[in-house]
Amino acid sequence: MNLNSKEGSAGITALLVIAIVFAVNFLVGGLGLGNFRMDLTQDGLYTLTPGTKRILERLNADKPVTIRYYVTTEDRVMPPVLKTLAGTVQDLLVEFQKASQGKIILEKLNPNPNTEEEDRAREDDLQGMTVNQNGDNIYLGMAIQSAAQKEVLPFISPDSETSMEYNIARAIQKVSQEKKTVIGVMSAMPIMGSPMFPYQRQAGQDPWIVIQRLRMDYEVRDIPMGTEKIDSDISTLLLIHPADIIESAEYAIDQYLMKGGKVIALVDPFSVVAQRVYSNQQNPATGQPGGVVNPTSDLTNLFKAWGITYNKSQVVADVNYRGMAQAGQNPVELQLPREALNDKESITAKLQSLRLYMAGSFKVENQAGITATTLFSSSEASEMIDATEAEKLIRDRLTNFTPSGRSQIMGLQLSGKFKTAFPGGRPKTPTASPETGGPEDDATAPKPEAPAQPVADAATPKTEEKAEAFNISDGTIKESVNDEGVVILFADADMMYDALCVEQDRTTGELVAANSNLPLLLNSIEALSGGGDLLQVRSRASTKRPFAKMDELREKVERDYRPKLQALQNKLNDTAQKMGPLRLKDGQIVADQRQIKELDELKKTQVDINRQIREIKKSQNKEINFTESMIVALNCLVVPLLVVSVGIFLAIRRRVSTAAV
Structure with a gap:
């Protein structure tokens, strides 16, 4: 391929763009440089509340708060669900660090099994969780410290994700106070x-x-x-x-x-x-x-x-x-x-x-x-x-x-x-009797008839x-x-x-x-x-969002089939009640031809009802699966189709422009 040709130039440009994208992704995502992002989530998952920001604003720059964030990174022992949670917590801590304007020092340590950092986690009173027979522990927590004051979040579980901002803000506020409230x-x-x-x-x-x-x-x-x-x-x-x-x-x-x-x-x-x-x-x-x-x-x-x-x-x-x-x-x-x-x-x-x-x-x-x-x-x-x-x-x-x-x-x-x-x-103040004492005995108590203050000039608006x-x-x-x-x-x-x-x-x-x-x-x-600021620190929404639309569509399908299933179930129950009197306790049938014939007919009815119930459930499950497949397909295809459409539009526009020249 001739590098001086248009095709060669385009190839080099594409490679340079890919290299730049990888470099920027590594610097921003891997090293955290800049770390600029926009929070477009419905519940503001990555935005600190005003109460938290006010707590951070009041921090003393001369007494910074150090957050030592401990997270085990060894794939052999760290469950995937906790690895995902660890990333969410780290993102939140970065937001705290940015909003503090240098008043918070964030240190990330990886206390993998049998390391010096694991010893540091224990010294900071973090709680390890044993995950195997070898006695290996995993850690996910933090120590928040300012001078001699220290608060510890010993282990962060997935259940505490929604209250994480509140817990961190509370700990920061407590360690930054010079004396007890x-x-x-x-x-x-x-x-x-x-x-x-x-x-x-x-x-x-x-x-x-x-x-x-x-x-x-x-x-x-x-x-x-x-x-x-x-x-x-x-x-x-x-x-x-x-x-x-x-x-x-x-x-x-x-x-x-x-x-x-x-x-x-x-x-x-x-x-x-x-x-x-x-x-x-x-x-x-x-x-x-x-x-x-x-x-x-x-x-x-x-x-x-x-x-x-x-x-x-x-x-x-x-x-x-x-x-x-x-x-x-x-x-x-x-x-x-x-x-x-x-x-x-x-x-x-x-x-x-x-x-x-x-x-x-x-x-x-x-x-x-x-x-x-x-x-x-x-x-x-x-x-x-x-x-x-x-x-x-x-x-x-x-x-x-x-x-x-x-x-x-x-x-x-x-x-x-x-x-x-x-x-x-x-x-x-009620007058107290000499026996009980009270305001009369207190020289600092207000007197019932205080001298009136001079009335201000009516012409003075202040x-x-x-x-x-x-x-x-x-x-x-x-x-x-x-x-x-x-x-x-x-x-x-x-x-x-x-x-x-x-x-x-x-x-x-x-x-x-x-x-x-x-x-x-x-x-x-x-x-x-906490001065009211902690009251404004909301419980954050979870990053694990339910498929609300999927559940809604599934419920709609089940609602359409529910009357049929309920009617058949009632009919099945009636059939079972009719069969009951025709059996003895030891399971033998009463030796009466009419009853035997009636019991056989009820059995056939029971089998037929069960078959109808199975068919309805099959149809219901088939419709639910089809609905779920359509939603998944749309989610997977919408973005590629959008990209292809934009590409086709740009190609047509370029061709039209070239033809015009």
Whole structure:
């Protein structure tokens, strides 16, 4: 072939193009240089959420975050499904690295069996999975570290693909924090525990397991029920059964929320724990019977401002989700399955079941600027019953039940811009008696008659604008400082009591989660303590997309054949019932010619019906297979046909142009 000819030049050009394509593919795909791409997937599989990007923007450039990504690459031991997952995770980590603008250092290590990198994986507390009799382990996980702070994702399973962005963003946020986040806790029950009183020969009470668990990751601060101010350094305020809360404490919570604080509240229409465990309990300091803890808790003023209706005298009874009690299945002791939980929210997406005891419910009214999201609810086979009647069901069975036909909301998330529940300003603090003490004894407590502030000149517009946001007399903030306010509400406080959320492992003797109650609260705290950004980190869609159109067409075919099959199946069942009386228990036929003849006819009918069913199923399967083959063929041929069509069009256009010259 003459290289100077047109054919020779075209061949050289084609070879050069192929070489360039291979080189670019190697540099971009193999070495990750540039790594530019457009995310054209329906669910944005390769695009980070705004919440993640804000977390990365706040990273300190002087304290970069190092991600050591461990993945076994040896084909001999690494299953194909995990190799595919490893590629997806690496793509996501590259997106994190790019969005961080140099604040994240990504290291990829290959801990293949019997290598130094496998030793490094073990040092980083990664979890290996044994895959053969030789004891070879495979690794797929990461260690995320900044200075001395380290978080580990020990092993990434295919089931965790959808929550991968959330898990990585959470870990990055935790290691980048210089000190522990502060969580405030308010409760009418002694959930924080009590000290030991040796003179009474009585040990103190341990904190609830949920408090012990929170102290592992956070600084937990006890907030008195009568508080008049919530410290600004508290990231999230946790209320567990705020029974008999006074207005000044509600006001403190309200103003904390207005200033950007996050609130989680567990209220209860009838707390069995408050009534049976803590009421009339002996005081360890005096040895005398203690007081009574009101079993009912409410946040009357706050709920009204948030658009929440909550009946504190009624509990949810559900015959579909009822659990077990002393008298058998109890419709007020609820066992919510996974279907009752919102699988679209990161807080509840991976939870399996919840256990609630005499829980209440919420109704939501549309409130300007506030978005309400249901986290979990009852089934439609439920109704609201009086709390006193519900208490009887602990011992007796339910005899009269009429389902309401709609589900009851028991877990709720409110987000957006909140307005104060106290537009008139700070409520007056009730005067305490000398015996009990109170605000009168507190020199820092606000006085009921504060001197009025001088009225600003009406001609000054700035003062009028300020009056829209603040109460001039006492500084009450009228609305939240931003639109990122978050409140999470649960209509049961008992669900966090030890007996309802943990159990003892029979093998190790350690306390482990008995259900998803404890993970629910830990997820909520974790999401809110992240400043709201983690709440916006969605559960990513899976890269394993179902063939929805194929399933839809298959269902259409089966729907067309279903009536025929059902009619024949019913006829077959009738035939079998008629044959039954004609047989003896030992399988012998009754020696009656009429019955023998009738039985033979029924057998022939049975064989004929079975033949018709087989033929219909064959036709059904044939049509399904044809439909699937057509879809596969179209998917395989569309792109080549499109390329050929473009090629033919360009060839015709070139020939026309050449002919014109």
